[in-house]
Amino acid sequence: MAWTGKILRVDLGTGTCASEPLNMEWAQNYLGQRGLATKYYVEECDPKVDPLSPDNKMIMTTGPLTGTCASTAGRYSVVTKGALTGAIACSNSGGFFGNEMKNAGWDMIIFEGKSANPVYLLVENDNARLLDASEFWGTSVWDTEEGIKKKHNDPHIRVASIGLSGERGVKFACVVNDMDRAAGRSGVGTVMGSKNLKAVAIRGTQGVRVKDFAAFRAATDAGKAVLAENAVTGQGLPAYGTQVLMNVINEVGALPTRNHLDVQFEGAGDISAEKMVEKRQSDGKANLITNAACFACTIGCGRVSQIERTHFTVKDRPEYQGAKGGLEYEAAWALGAATGVGDLDTLTFANFICNEQGFDPISFGATVGAAMELYETGVITKEQTGGIELKFGSAEALAEVTELTGRGEGFGAEIGLGSKLLCEKYGHPELSMSVKGQEFPAYDSRGIQGMGLTYATSNRGACHLRSYTVASEILGIPEKTDPLVADGKAGLVKAFQDATAAFDSSGLCIFTSFAWTLEDVAPQIDAACDGEWSAERLLEVGERVWNLERQFNLAAGFTGKDDNLPARLLKDAAKAGPAKGLTNQLDKMLPEYYEVRGWTPDGVPTNETLSRLGV
Amino acid sequence: MQRSLSIEPEKCTGCLQCELACSLDNEGAFNPSKSRIRVFKFEDEGRFVPYTCTQCAEAWCLKACPVDAISLDPETGAKVVSDALCVGCKVCTIACPFGTINYNQDTGKVIKCDLCEGEPECATACPTDAITYIDANWTGLERMRAWAQRTDAGAGAAE
Numbered sequence A: 001m002a003w004t005g006k007i008l009r010v011d012l013g014t015g016t017c018a019s020e021p022l023n024m025e026w027a028q029n030y031l032g033q034r035g036l037a038t039k040y041y042v043e044e045c046d047p048k049v050d051p052l053s054p055d056n057k058m059i060m061t062t063g064p065l066t067g068t069c070a071s072t073a074g075r076y077s078v079v080t081k082g083a084l085t086g087a088i089a090c091s092n093s094g095g096f097f098g099n100e101m102k103n104a105g106w107d108m109i110i111f112e113g114k115s116a117n118p119v120y121l122l123v124e125n126d127n128a129r130l131l132d133a134s135e136f137w138g139t140s141v142w143d144t145e146e147g148i149k150k151k152h153n154d155p156h157i158r159v160a161s162i163g164l165s166g167e168r169g170v171k172f173a174c175v176v177n178d179m180d181r182a183a184g185r186s187g188v189g190t191v192m193g194s195k196n197l198k199a200v201a202i203r204g205t206q207g208v209r210v211k212d213f214a215a216f217r218a219a220t221d222a223g224k225a226v227l228a229e230n231a232v233t234g235q236g237l238p239a240y241g242t243q244v245l246m247n248v249i250n251e252v253g254a255l256p257t258r259n260h261l262d263v264q265f266e267g268a269g270d271i272s273a274e275k276m277v278e279k280r281q282s283d284g285k286a287n288l289i290t291n292a293a294c295f296a297c298t299i300g301c302g303r304v305s306q307i308e309r310t311h312f313t314v315k316d317r318p319e320y321q322g323a324k325g326g327l328e329y330e331a332a333w334a335l336g337a338a339t340g341v342g343d344l345d346t347l348t349f350a351n352f353i354c355n356e357q358g359f360d361p362i363s364f365g366a367t368v369g370a371a372m373e374l375y376e377t378g379v380i381t382k383e384q385t386g387g388i389e390l391k392f393g394s395a396e397a398l399a400e401v402t403e404l405t406g407r408g409e410g411f412g413a414e415i416g417l418g419s420k421l422l423c424e425k426y427g428h429p430e431l432s433m434s435v436k437g438q439e440f441p442a443y444d445s446r447g448i449q450g451m452g453l454t455y456a457t458s459n460r461g462a463c464h465l466r467s468y469t470v471a472s473e474i475l476g477i478p479e480k481t482d483p484l485v486a487d488g489k490a491g492l493v494k495a496f497q498d499a500t501a502a503f504d505s506s507g508l509c510i511f512t513s514f515a516w517t518l519e520d521v522a523p524q525i526d527a528a529c530d531g532e533w534s535a536e537r538l539l540e541v542g543e544r545v546w547n548l549e550r551q552f553n554l555a556a557g558f559t560g561k562d563d564n565l566p567a568r569l570l571k572d573a574a575k576a577g578p579a580k581g582l583t584n585q586l587d588k589m590l591p592e593y594y595e596v597r598g599w600t601p602d603g604v605p606t607n608e609t610l611s612r613l614g615v
Numbered sequence B: 001m002q003r004s005l006s007i008e009p010e011k012c013t014g015c016l017q018c019e020l021a022c023s024l025d026n027e028g029a030f031n032p033s034k035s036r037i038r039v040f041k042f043e044d045e046g047r048f049v050p051y052t053c054t055q056c057a058e059a060w061c062l063k064a065c066p067v068d069a070i071s072l073d074p075e076t077g078a079k080v081v082s083d084a085l086c087v088g089c090k091v092c093t094i095a096c097p098f099g100t101i102n103y104n105q106d107t108g109k110v111i112k113c114d115l116c117e118g119e120p121e122c123a124t125a126c127p128t129d130a131i132t133y134i135d136a137n138w139t140g141l142e143r144m145r146a147w148a149q150r151t152d153a154g155a156g157a158a159e
Helices: A022-028 A032-042 A098-104 A143-150 A186-193 A215-230 A231-251 A274-277 A329-337 A344-357 A361-376 A394-405 A411-415 A418-425 A449-457 A489-503 A508-512 A518-528 A535-556 A567-570 A586-597 A607-613 B019-025 B059-064 B091-097 B121-125 B141-150
Strands: A006-011 A018-023 A058-062 A076-081 A088-093 A107-112 A119-124 A127-132 A156-159 A175-177 A181-183 A196-201 A288-293 A302-305 B003-007 B038-042 B047-051 B070-073 B080-081 B102-104 B110-111 B131-136
Touching: A006 A127, A018 A127, A018 B141, A022 A032, A022 A196, A022 A535, A032 A058, A032 A088, A032 A107, A032 A489, A032 A535, A032 B019, A058 A098, A058 A181, A076 A098, A076 A181, A076 A186, A088 A186, A088 A535, A098 A156, A107 A127, A143 A156, A175 A186, A215 A231, A215 A518, A231 A274, A231 A288, A231 A302, A231 A329, A231 A508, A288 B047, A329 B019, A344 A361, A344 A394, A361 A394, A361 A411, A361 A418, A361 B047, A394 A411, A411 A418, A411 B141, A449 A489, A449 A586, A489 A508, A489 A518, A489 A535, A489 A586, A518 A535, B003 B047, B019 B038, B019 B121, B019 B131, B059 B070, B059 B091, B080 B110, B121 B131
Parallel strands: A006 A107, A119 A196
Antiparallel strands: A006 A018, A058 A076, A058 A107, A076 A088, A088 A181, A119 A127, A156 A175, A156 A196, A175 A181, A288 A302, B003 B131, B038 B047, B070 B080, B102 B110
């Protein structure tokens, strides 16, 4: 129950689709989604595999709660070896696609090999087949999604696809579903593109069942009440979205600005949530049209935005003048503060293009920030950018390079390398603000110390969604810790990492953890799934998942030396704000972290730890 | 006293909790494709609109049914399909001007909203009160109140 008990295995090389039973013993140990798909992935793939070779596999996976009425229970993930990082990748997405996959009767879809020609997978309940995608290859996510629904004359089909960036090898391409929700990070869309797989289209009508419906209703109702009463999930996120953070993080001096040269952005207010709801003088309308929810979500943090029709980015381009998925905090930061661009409509436009052509606004914006620094210091010239004046703060340059990257053309192909390869190519690897090849998100670790350890040790490269200690260090959830102090952060990071891995394995959205602890989640899982599920057991699942991912990365060739931060964050002190004069104190936190993890001083899980967890 | 479902689209976030609740009550599983209420998303306008049967007083579906499988529940005013009588001829789906009665190929019967015997699950599940179950004679009351508030008659009386 809760699991459908079925896996769809798709061999792109031979064009065959086959059903097989889910390994229920593994499901009891790894729960679902991130954990369970990672278990399948590491059992089946050589850790040294080239992410873009046919031997790499890509798994689309739901959690046991996906497709149920639990709040936010519509998530699915894409698990593979990341094209951007070469590390284990698990990118999580909302929208409605996850439910459709579950309602069609599948816990997971495992893609193997590579198709000789572009194809898409069509799944109608038990019936799955690969179809020729030549009419969609070379088109955007938006056109592909609309085109598939039209071709099959079925508006209920849900589609996850890649855009031009994913077809053309942009290293941080996403898989985008429902027009504007994305499995965004680590280049999972690049892997999909390398397999000549354009889209996965699903229609499911079989229903999702749980172990005990009455107990499940009671447990999920209780969970929803907690979300509704919480200030963040009940008020802040619905009204302002994640963008509620822009001014907050700027105030605490942890808003990385212009490739982390600064920690506060003078234009933060202009690209904030408050600005999004303010009526423009020109046309009397606000950027934000309404909020929107993913499947089953009672929070509703999604943004729907509209650009002023006369704005230079959309003038005479009606296809971008309607309402579409708007800016969330990470995108607004990366497209804005990281590049020094303080024009809300330009950032909204860039965000539209990221959705339309399927690439990660975080890695993209951060890479543009790095390229701007290279340009301003004369390392990259105007000839190399194809005539673009790639200066910090230039809205025109940002808009142009966004469209080029979406198509993988011109200087956009260089940006599409990601900051690590780009900065190496131009002889300045130190200017890539990344860990394990993946760019930082929107929190400067000089002003929020725990995030430095979070980034350094994240199994998928720098990421805020592996241990969001911002919750504790800035927002006081579950309890306040001092963001400027390194002491005690090792244990905090481990606790967040393990709990997050459990949330990510359930089918639920991590944003519920602003209000929920695993004590709130456990009764929902317990009522849905076979077996007995307590908060302690879920936390152990999370720790097991974390160590499994770590083992894979070590086997892939990473070592403790890769648990590091760029010198800029370790040596150049923050210039302003509450963290002025501080660097990140990773050297104080990392040894303690290895110790609380039960790893050796070199960062290798001990046999004792592995056997305790059954990895 | 009968009550009606009242739908205020401007409050809807498109989460589909109504569809989940409806399908669970009627089908015994979470299955939005079998929901009697549907949420429509108008992408370019950023609008979400839940839509279901209005329970017409003179119900065209009921009148069109050749085997009298659709009857009036006098308690709630709902027009209710009898699975035992329905032969799946689909004439009601043609007769309904609003498209809110539909054929279910898994059972060979038609499905429509029956107001859950007076306790509509969609209204209970809606997290934003976009769907409520209110006095059938006063479905315009809140709109009247809003407009009443905008008049200036009596302004200043509270000062």
